Amino acid sequence: MAKxxxxxxxxxxxxxxGPRNREPVPVFERVDFTVERGELxxxxxxxxxxxxxxxxxxxxxxxxxxxxxxxxxxxIAGPSLDRGILFQNHALLPWLTAARNVVFAVRSRWPxxxxxxxxxxxxxxxxxxxLTGSEHKKPSELSGGMKQRVGIARAFAxxxxxxxxxxxxxxxxxxxxxxxxxxxxxxxxxxxxxxxxITHDVDEAILLADRILLMTNGPRARIAExxxxxxxxxxxRQTLHRNPRYYDLRNHLLDFLLSRSxxxxxxxxxxxxxxxxxxxxxxxxxxx
Amino acid sequence: MGSVRGVRTALASLLLLGLxxxxxxxxxxxxxxxxAGNAEYQAMVGSHKAGLPSPIQIAQTSWRHLxxxxxxxxxxxxxxxxxxxxxxxxxLLGFALAVLIAIPLGFLVGTSQLLQRAxxxxxxxxxxxSPLAWMPLALYTxxxxxxxxxxxxxxxxxxxxxxxxxxxxSSVKREWLxxxxxxxxxxxxxxLHVVLPAAAPTILxxxxxxxxxAWLVIVAAEMLxxxxxxxxxxxxxxxxxxxxxxxxxxLMIGLVGMLxxxxxxxxxxxxxxxE
Numbered sequence: 001m002a003k004x005x006x007x008x009x010x011x012x013x014x015x016x017x018g019p020r021n022r023e024p025v026p027v028f029e030r031v032d033f034t035v036e037r038g039e040l041x042x043x044x045x046x047x048x049x050x051x052x053x054x055x056x057x058x059x060x061x062x063x064x065x066x067x068x069x070x071x072x073x074x075x076i077a078g079p080s081l082d083r084g085i086l087f088q089n090h091a092l093l094p095w096l097t098a099a100r101n102v103v104f105a106v107r108s109r110w111p112x113x114x115x116x117x118x119x120x121x122x123x124x125x126x127x128x129x130x131l132t133g134s135e136h137k138k139p140s141e142l143s144g145g146m147k148q149r150v151g152i153a154r155a156f157a158x159x160x161x162x163x164x165x166x167x168x169x170x171x172x173x174x175x176x177x178x179x180x181x182x183x184x185x186x187x188x189x190x191x192x193x194x195x196x197x198i199t200h201d202v203d204e205a206i207l208l209a210d211r212i213l214l215m216t217n218g219p220r221a222r223i224a225e226x227x228x229x230x231x232x233x234x235x236x237r238q239t240l241h242r243n244p245r246y247y248d249l250r251n252h253l254l255d256f257l258l259s260r261s262x263x264x265x266x267x268x269x270x271x272x273x274x275x276x277x278x279x280x281x282x283x284x285x286x287x288x
Numbered sequence: 289m290g291s292v293r294g295v296r297t298a299l300a301s302l303l304l305l306g307l308x309x310x311x312x313x314x315x316x317x318x319x320x321x322x323x324a325g326n327a328e329y330q331a332m333v334g335s336h337k338a339g340l341p342s343p344i345q346i347a348q349t350s351w352r353h354l355x356x357x358x359x360x361x362x363x364x365x366x367x368x369x370x371x372x373x374x375x376x377x378x379x380l381l382g383f384a385l386a387v388l389i390a391i392p393l394g395f396l397v398g399t400s401q402l403l404q405r406a407x408x409x410x411x412x413x414x415x416x417x418s419p420l421a422w423m424p425l426a427l428y429t430x431x432x433x434x435x436x437x438x439x440x441x442x443x444x445x446x447x448x449x450x451x452x453x454x455x456x457x458s459s460v461k462r463e464w465l466x467x468x469x470x471x472x473x474x475x476x477x478x479x480l481h482v483v484l485p486a487a488a489p490t491i492l493x494x495x496x497x498x499x500x501x502a503w504l505v506i507v508a509a510e511m512l513x514x515x516x517x518x519x520x521x522x523x524x525x526x527x528x529x530x531x532x533x534x535x536x537x538x539l540m541i542g543l544v545g546m547l548x549x550x551x552x553x554x555x556x557x558x559x560x561x562x563e
Contacts, residue, residue: 061466079469091463095485095561104481108471140562158471 004073005034006194007058007162012067014053026065027053028221033213035162040188040195042205043223044253045215046261051198052088055166058196059085071161081109084160086168090151092139098150099135102126102157109158125153128187145176149183156187165197169204178237181207185236202253206231207240212253217262225256309343316342341532349532350539364524366516368537372544375510375517378434379502379548382441386498390446391491394453395479398487404454411450419444419505423512433513437506444505445498452494456487488559496552503545518544 013029027050035041045051056062058069060079069076071083092101102122106113113121126135129149139147148168155163168184169177181204188195199205205212206229214225230245240246341349357369397404419440426436460483468474468482484491510519518541525533 059470061469079466079472081470081472083470085466085470087463087466089463091467093464093467093482093485094563095488095559105471108473138562 006037006039006072007035007196008070008073009033009054009058010068010070012054012057012064012069014050014057014062015065025219027218028215029066031067031215031221031223033223033226035194035196037194038192039210040197040208041211041213042197042199042209043213043215044199044202044205044257045221046217046257047200049215049218049221049261051200051215052166055085055164055196055198058162059083059164081158082161084155084158084163086148086151086155086163086165088167088170090139090147092147092150092154094139097136097138098131098142098146098153099123099126101139101150102154105154105158122153122157125157126150128156128190129153129183143176144172145180148172148180152180152184152187156191156193159191159193162194162196165195167198167200170199170201177204182237184208200257202250202257203240205253206246206249207235207237214253214256214261224261227252313343316340339529339531341535346532346535350536353533353536366521368518368521368540371516371518371521372540375506375519376544378438378510378517379441379499379506382438382506383445383499383502385438385442386445386449386502387495389442390449390494390498391453394450394491395457395483397450398454398457401458404458411447415447415451419501420508420512423509427513433515437509437513437517440509441502441506445502448497448501449491449494452497453487453491456490456494457483459490460486485559485561489556489561492552492556492559496549496556499548499552500545503541503548507541 010032012031013026015024015026017024031054033041043051043054053062057064058076060076060083076083092098093104096104099122102125103118106118106122110118123135126132129152131146131149131153134142134146139150142150148171151168155165169180172180185208187193197208209229210233212227212229213223214227216222216224227249230249231240231243235243353368357367359365359367360370397407422440422443423436426439427433430436430439464482464486468478473482506517507519507522510517511523512519514520514523518537522534522537522541525531525537
């Protein structure tokens with residue numbers, strides 16, 4: 001954690017104006033974390049804890065009530081091409097073909113590019129997600145997995161400083177999800193793209209993330225722990241479960257989600273008990 | 289299976305047509321054996337008791353008209369093609385004018401909740417006014433009967449288009465607008481590449497409704513102001529007591545109306561998308 005991180009989130013909170021004559025309660029508060037360049041950071045928590053709101057604030061689609069987010073040292077002001085988003089429900093424009101959806105994004109990023117250059121660039125990313133041959137189909141003609149692949153191609157193609165992924169594979173069946181997770185890892189390795197990902201799937205977090213942020217339940221959700229993934233970077237879905245430390249990590253995360261995530265409500269000591277002890281425990285293999 | 293069903297549908301359609309035409313033909317056979325005392329009267333008003341032409345007479349009349357649809361023998365003797373062309377021309381002109389007004393205004397209304405609420409009462413009051421009721425006002429201010437009927441077409445075409453455009457624009461999915469925001473797509477590019485294609489099916493449905501209404505209204509407008517057009521033709525033939533000509537004109541009005549609707553139907557299919 002040296003030098004300035006790519007993303008620095010400081011004391012973030014969000015209050016939605018609730019029903020009248022009731023004290024508005026923050027969905028989450030005192031959220032801080034950082035994301036380094038080239039890192040894949042995963043935020044995990046139960047639904048309703050405000051995960052998506054955190055991501056929308058990073059994207060510039062929503063405003064925080066307090067706190068600030070610095071990207072490359074600069075505060076964010078609205079959505080920007082510096083921050084690409086892969087939406088949960090792919091959000092492709094249904095009247096455009098797969099290829100035209102990517103072209104639309106690339107044209108927005110580099111308006112001065114010539115058509116041939118745009119086409120070449122788009123094809124590269126369509127090939128990366130194995131959509132070769134289906135470029136000219138409309139989203140309605142594609143399966144859920146294929147649609148999300150187009151979304152991935154569109155998000156990576158604009159080469160943002162950071163990619164924000166909002167439960168990108170939540171709507172897919174398990175088999176497809178696994179395949180696309182593998183593809184995401186390949187593209188991530190090939191592009192060195194910084195990624196911030198939201199999920200409620202423990203295995204997804206373990207497979208993909210360098211660091212995992214654990215969020216307590218709302219209201220007043222916090223980031224209770226930051227777990228650095230101890231598994232080797234060359235892990236794959238096939239080999240993951242053979243690593244003895246996988247189960248320690250998995251149990252730790254599940255234990256948090258199933259029983260401890262609700263206990264930090266109202267100012268229990270969250271962050272200080274964070275990353276170090278857990279990781280030391282994992283390193284020594286004692287944790288259960 | 290499909291083609292078999294198609295053939296059966298066509299046969300049933302033709303059978304129905306045959307039955308109706310047959311009954312009509314039988315009903316209009318001239319009755320020769322009428323009371324003797326009426327002979328003088330019958331000679332005066334013609335041999336047909338009802339005066340309604342038979343299908344065969346209508347077919348003969350139609351053939352006469354369709355043989356030279358574009359002949360022009362002066363103000364009172366123009367081919368049916370010319371009359372229809374006048375009416376279609378007026379409808380298209382008035383309709384185009386309505387498009388120029390309703391689509392940009394609808395975009396504006398659709399993007400601004402304030403404008404939508406502010407304009408809504410006026411739209412609700414102006415919409416139900418019969419387009420023909422505008423005619424005196426139009427004739428007085430424009431002082432030209434042909435332009436007045438174009439104005440009436442514009443007035444009646446504006447509302448469905450305006451309402452549908454506003455509705456289509458205001459109900460563009462939030463996720464698509466968010467895509468535009470995160471890609472920093474604003475202004476005209478956003479309007480043309482995101483909002484317009486998203487709202488196009490709704491807008492075209494409005495245009496289709498408008499076109500249907502415009503075609504209904506032009507006949508009435510031309511009956512009122514005279515001069516040229518299929519409405520004028522119908523009214524003139526009524527004054528000539530030539531019901532065969534009137535019925536032929538009705539068929540042509542229906543046919544053209546159907547073709548216009550089909551054209552807009554295929555346009556709608558062209559811009560519609562599946563989610």
